[in-house]
Amino acid sequence: MTIVPERTIPTREEIFAAHGGGKLGTALTAPLADARDLAVAYTPGVAEVSRAIAADPGLAARYTWTNRLVAVVSDGTAVLGLGDIGPRAALPVMEGKSALFKAFAGLDSIPLVLDTTDVDEIVETLVRLRPSFGAVNLEDVSAPRCFELERRLVEALDCPVMHDDQHGTAIVLLAALRGACAVQGRDLDGLRVVISGAGAAGVACARILLAAGVRDVVVLDSRGVLDAGRGGEKASLAAVTNPRGVTGGVAEALDGADVFVGLSSATVSEELLARMARDAIVFALSNPDPEIHPDVARRHAAIVATGRSDFPNQINNVLAFPGVFRGALDAGARRITEEMKLAAADAIFSVARDELSADAIVPSPFDPRVALAVSSAVAAAAPGAAVTP
Incomplete structure (x- = not known):
């Protein structure tokens, strides 16, 4: 027997309550309960890891979260059916996207909304931020700029990029x-x-x-x-x-x-x-x-x-993007083909x-x-x- 979804619409109060303070936070993967933990996770212990990465940049994939971090990037020009509402109004959507990455694929993600619609500026910004993330999910960028932006980022970055x-x-x-x-x-x-x-x-x-x-x-x-x-x-x-x-x-x-x-x-x-x-x-x-x-x-x-x-x-889209990025990162892919x-x-x-x-x-x-x-x-x-x- 086919089960038809129940047509329930959340109330305005429910929606705003769920978004209060945003939908994201950070969680620790290393203990910080005492002075020894502090010495391991931060100073002086962290200097050992930084020295190792300085000598071999490839170690950043093992000893930082970069290799499992997706940047969800938008300029707020084509948000849902709302259109060009700007970066601040787009942020709740990007937070939601990041939450879906975590819930469905176990990937950490950070929303980045940029106060520019200039393709050159967006590309330059993400190129300079590249050491901080492992993949880019472009979101809610208006056409036809989105086509040029994706192409340019694929060429400029050595990591998976997908609009x-x-x-x-x-x-x-x-x-x-x-x-x-x-x-x-x-x-x-x-x-x-x-x-x-x-x-x-x-x-x-x-x-x-x-x-x-x-x-x-x-x-x-x-x-x-x-x-x-x-x-x-x-x-x-x-x-x-x-x-x-x-x-x-x-x-x-x-x-x-x-x-x-x-x-x-x-x-x-x-x-x-x-x-x-x-x-x-x-x-x-x-x-x-x-x-x-x-x-x-x-x-x-x-x-x-x-x-x-x-x-x-x-x-x-939630049927696709969490697994696509997880698979690309698992394989160490530089492109999503x-x-x-x-x-x-x-x-x-x-x-x-x-x-x-x-x-x-x-x-x-x-x-x-x-x-x-x-x-x-x-x-x-x-x-x-x-x-x-």
């Missing part, structure tokens, strides 16, 4: 689509997929679906189906999508489509969904308000997913495989198998990995 709004979303989307196809007995390569939204998540989702073998992907922005005239990332994406040459807007794109993926704030009418193919799959992922209400979508689609926790089939992302999606799908249904195409974020499966798969897929999953 989760792009790639975490894409990984879980692919896992969910694999689950939906397994329920329906379909193959990815035969699907006609429409993606509404050509921002950070839309571009990454289109690219990972193509990499996984989907051959017919049509991407739209507010002006309609992408074409070469868009420029930048959109132009390069237009060059590898839309093999049937669809023109127009969402109505034309959805005509006979098998899959709709909503990654924009635009609404989609019931009449447009009715144009989709039989046994359609609808992923209405905008938060907090999906492009179309799930109950309405189910009138025309066999499988419906959202980004919300109060409906079945929540496509949530496309192969590692595909491995993460396959791992998420594998956890759900034996319990799949139309209302359960991905596992629960609280399934303890997920982060372990993802981290093992990512570590094994890392370049030069000697890690056995």
Whole structure:
């Protein structure tokens, strides 16, 4: 029997009480109960460790927390569905992200919100802070700057960097689509997929679906189906999508489509969904308000997913990013590659495989198998990995 999530909404009082004083703190891993402990953990004992690291910088991975510390970095320009609200207002979200790293992957994490939107300044800041962390999770950075920022940081830093709004979303989307196809007995390569939204998540989702073998992907922005005239990332994406040459807007794109993926704030009418193919799959992922209400979508689609926790089939990045970073750090990877992302999606799908249904195409974020499966798969897929999953 499928269990549908209970639709409970926390009160305003509950929310603010839970955030009082922030959601993070620090914990000791060495005792500090007496003078001897102080002499070991701080002066004079700590000088021995500092001397050793000065002589061999590689020892910092063993004797500091750097190798297990993720920096969650944002400039506050694209926070949730709130938009450009600035770094201070973004901090509660970054704290939450850090809390999820600890809860789901056992990784320490520190939120860093930067009072600049200049790509050069952000890159320079993180390059200078590099001795303090082992990986960078970019978060809530607006498009198209997010594409340049991620590329620049990958080039500048010798550690894993991932913009989760792009790639975490894409990984879980692919896992969910694999689950939906397994329920329906379909193959990815035969699907006609429409993606509404050509921002950070839309571009990454289109690219990972193509990499996984989907051959017919049509991407739209507010002006309609992408074409070469868009420029930048959109132009390069237009060059590898839309093999049937669809023109127009969402109505034309959805005509006979098998899959709709909503990654924009635009609404989609019931009449447009009715144009989709039989046994359609609808992923209405905008938060907090999906492009179309799930109950309405189910009138025309066999499988419906959202980004919300109060409906079945929540496509949530927490299924991916904790395990992805854990796996990359476990493997000592300097980059998070496309192969590692595909491995993460396959791992998420594998956890759900034996319990799949139309209302359960991905596992629960609280399934303890997920982060372990993802981290093992990512570590094994890392370049030069000697890690056995």
